[in-house]
Amino acid sequence: MGDTRFMNFLxxxxAFCMNGIELGPIKSFGPFFIQFQNDLNASASQSSLVSSLLFGSYFMAGPVASLLTARLGFRRTFFVGAMAAATGAIxxxxxxxxxxxxxxxxxxxxGCGLGSVPKFAVIGRRFSKKRSLANNVVTMGSALVTIPLPILIQYWNIQYTWRGSILILGAIFLNIIPFGMLLTVDIDTQESEKTQLFNTELFKSWKFICYVISCGCNLSAMTAISIYLVRFGQSKGFGDYTAATMASFTSAPNLIIRPISGYLTSLTHIGPVPIVRPYVFAAIGVIQALVMIGMTFSNSLEAVIALCLAYSVCVGCRGALTVTMAADFFGRDALVTSLGMRALSQGLFSVMVPPLLGIIVDATDSYNPPFYGSAILSLTAAVLTVVVHCATSKPCNDASVEIPA
Structure with a gap:
């Protein structure tokens, strides 16, 4: 019994550390924005495309990760992903x-995205009753890393230039390998399961299309903020380090909110009040949109930091809900398809939206448009989710559903 608990903890x-190493740097690329503009003579649109491609490729690597895991096993897939990410950075x-x-x-x-699918697959194998809690703890890894990393990157940029900073990140990516070995210490690395990659019937459902678009809008709303927040702060005259600190404030509350949100939204009722996940998702989306609009009217550092904290709470509350709602809307049997298409949509939206907002930034010479765009995307995701919920005949609160965020 003690050995099992220790292995579960290990x-x-x-997986917590891997999540931080893989996704933390991708979320912290904001300080590079102005470096690319100054050193490489890039426009706002060109610079924003860098982070867009990072987010997009991370999520769109999901189907490739599934195939590699089936062919190569967990450990070799972790190794390939780490080497690809480190090589790209170098x-x-x-x-x-x-x-x-x-x-x-x-x-x-x-390369970082290749580790996401096998990482959560291992968690799914080891946990049953406490799988939801385990997944929420794992996803906190990137939130923890994103607190200090933007500030560190800003420091590295000053000390070693942006080139040195990216070289350091390349070395950090190599740490995926030992953590991947530790994660799979008692798992057969060649074990694989044959699964149906696509349930083609889903593509005939307009509700599924709405769900996929909603997921893309939801993530791209957050991607736009992560890309433009630091530059937004710099344009307000807050200073480079202070602006980088703003990115940290958008991550800190996640460490507290994510496990609480995961627990509460796994319940069917809190007292006499029913917990309907799509309505929770939509309500928080509206609040998040209002916070983003309020950001554009804020000029004091205190107000901006307060709004960053409010934004972080909203993100923490919504973070894992789109995954859980996939099973609510379309059932467990369609999870491979629904989550795969969800990841693809998130990747495509993350690639397209920030550069389009960057074009508006270049045209207006203002960093307010990304926040307006984020608000519109959040509201769109909220509306589409409620539409799908109202149109489906399946119940939206199967508390037994536990799948990785």
Whole structure:
């Protein structure tokens, strides 16, 4: 019994660290924005595309990760992903133009994304009753890393230039390998399961299309903020370090909110009040949109930090709900397809939206449009989710559903 508990603890901690190493740097690329503009003569649209490609390639690597895990096993997939991310970062440090940086960030993001599917697959194998709690703890890894990392990257940029900063990140990506080995210490690395990759019937449902678009809007709303927040703070005259600190404030509350939100939304009722996940998701989306609009009217550092904290609470509350609602709306048997298409949609939206907002930034010479765009996307995701909920005949509160965020 003691050995089992220790192995469970070891598995969660290894996955927690991997999540921080893989996703933390991708969420913390904001300080590079102005570096690319100044050193590579890139426009706002070109610079924002770097982070867009990072997010997009991370999520769109999901189907590839599934295939590699089936063919190579868990450990080899972790190794391939870590080497791809580290190689991309090392070569990127020698890039001489923004196009080369953009191409290489696809390799970085895709390499990091290869670890996501097998990481949560291992968690799914080890846990049953407490799987939801384990998954929430794992996803806190990136939130923890994103607190200090933007500030560290800003410091590295000053001390070693942006090239040195990316080289350091390349070394950090290599740590995926030992944590991947630790994560799979008692799992057969060649074990695989044959699964149906696509349930084609889902593509005939307009509700499924609405759900997929909603997921893309939801994530791209957050992607836009992570990309433009630091530059927004700099444009307000807050200073480079202070602006980088703003990105940290958007992550800190996640450490508290995510497990609480995961527990509460797994319940069917709190007292006499029913917990309907799509309505919770939509209500928080409206609040998040209002926070983003309020950000554009704030000029004092205190007000901006307060809104960053409010935004972080909203993100923490909504973070895992789109995954859980996939099973609510379309059932367990369709999870492979629904979550796969969810990841693809999130990747595509993350690639397209920030550069489009960057074009508006270049045209208006203002960093307010990304916040308006984020608000619109959040509201769109909220509306589409409620529409799907109202249109489906399936119940939206199967408390037994526990799948990775």
């Amino acid at each position: 598995t969660v901690m290894a 070569i990127c440090s020698f890039a001489r133009n923004i196009i080369a940086v953009q191409v290489l960030t696809v390799l970085i993001g895709g």
